[in-house]
Amino acid sequence: MTEPDILDQAAAWRSGGKGVALATVVVTWGSSPRPVGSQLAVDEDGAFVGSVSGGCIEGAVVREALDCIADGAPRLLDFGISNEQAWDVGLACGGKVQVFVERVE
Amino acid sequence: MKSDTLALLRAERAAKHPVALATHLKSGLERLVWPDRSQGALELDDAALAAARSALRDDRSRTIDTAAGPVFVNVFNPPRRLVVVGAVHIAQPLVPMAAISGFQVVVIDPRHGFATDARFPEVTLDTDWPDEAMERLRPDVRTAVVTLTHDPKLDDPALAVALRSPAFYIGALGSRRTHAARVERLKALGFGDNEIGRIDAPIGLDIGAVSPAEIAISILAGITRTLHAEPAA
Structure with missing residues (x-):
């Protein structure tokens, strides 16, 4: 594993004075590329480490994370084939995931 | 997540202590749960604490239903x-x-x-x-x-x-x-x-x-x- 640890990176960004959000896979249905508990940390500039889907919804999650850093409100995001936005971001793999996004206070 | 919680979570992980982070998915309130104690702003009743510890034992993170709504239990077990x-x-x-x-x-x-x-x-x-x-x-x-x-x-x-x-x-x-x-x-x-x-x-x-x-x-x-x-x- 060469990628930095997600929580360590989140703490490092935070102690460097940056706004940080954490996204966590909290529920999955059907085929899902990343297990429950997978995390992604995002800083206020949009840099991120970790993964919640193996790539297909990261863009949308990062956008929500940036909004979350701005307004501080936690969010519960649903992605799945029944979700228009999910089609847009490419989660056509038949799985559904629910992702919790929160700001590191 | 509170910075304090993040710091404690990382310290416990580094010390190889099994710990789970319970997060209320509506409010974001959280509570750290160890096999023998717990601490944090999120109130959990005995049933919810038992469910969190069960997740810790099974080494499987999961969302549990509580009287106050869904709570995500993220398990951080040492290898x-x-x-x-x-x-x-x-x-x-x-x-x-x-x-x-x-x-x-x-x-x-x-x-x-x-x-x-x-x-x-x-x-x-x-x-x-x-x-x-x-x-x-x-x-x-x-x-x-x-x-x-x-x-x-x-x-x-x-x-x-x-x-x-x-x-x-x-x-x-x-x-x-x-x-x-x-x-x-x-x-x-x-x-x-x-x-x-x-x-x-x-x-x-x-x-x-x-x-x-x-x-x-x-x-x-x-x-x-x-x-x-x-x-x-």
């Missing part, structure tokens, strides 16, 4: 380890089986003829004396220890360190008669019945195992059962 004392025939199938099952495996055997890379590829071999190696490895609550050498000079010092550790599983290969003699030796070392009772002997689940691979299955099954067992009330 499972298996310490095998004795680079013997049974250890050869046991090592890859345990690795596939998610254990970091270390094999201890000071006899260089046994502990060779050719016999044990792709596993950490430790050729120190078992008690010295065990003191260094510091078995924790996510560690299983099995002694397989049949030689009291090697098995007993390892068992003595294991019995003074919080290892979740301690197993010793040998017949009932062998174990009875071992119990007497451990008593002579000052261990009491409760401590000695932690040793699974004869080792593993009774599945009629005969071959080394079958005995390895029996050992791994015994470890797995203990890993997921409800704690004694």
Whole structure:
């Protein structure tokens, strides 16, 4: 594993004075590329480490994370084939995931 | 997540303490849950705490339903380890089986003829004396220890360190008669019945195992059962 640890990176960004959000896979249905508990940390500039889907919804999650850093409100995001936005971001793999996004206070 | 929570979570993870982070998905309030205590702003009733600890035991993060709405329990367990004392025939199938099952495996055997890379590829071999190696490895609550050498000079010092550790599983290969003699030796070392009772002997689940691979299955099954067992009330 060469990628930095997600929580360590989140703490490092935070102690460097940056706004940080954490996204966590909290529920999955059907085929899902990343297990429950997978995390992604995002800083206020949009840099991120970790993964919640193996790539297909990261863009949308990062956008929500940036909004979350701005307004501080936690969010519960649903992605799945029944979700228009999910089609847009490419989660056509038949799985559904629910992702919790929160700001590191 | 509060910065305080993040700092404590990282410290606990670094210390290899099992801990779960429970987060209320509406409010973001959170509570850290250890096997024996918990702390945080999120109120959890006994049922929710039990469910969080069950997730911790099962090593599976999950969302639980509570009276106050869904709470996500993210499990941060240290890696499972298996310490095998004795680079013997049974250890050869046991090592890859345990690795596939998610254990970091270390094999201890000071006899260089046994502990060779050719016999044990792709596993950490430790050729120190078992008690010295065990003191260094510091078995924790996510560690299983099995002694397989049949030689009291090697098995007993390892068992003595294991019995003074919080290892979740301690197993010793040998017949009932062998174990009875071992119990007497451990008593002579000052261990009491409760401590000695932690040793699974004869080792593993009774599945009629005969071959080394079958005995390895029996050992791994015994470890797995203990890993997921409800704690004694």
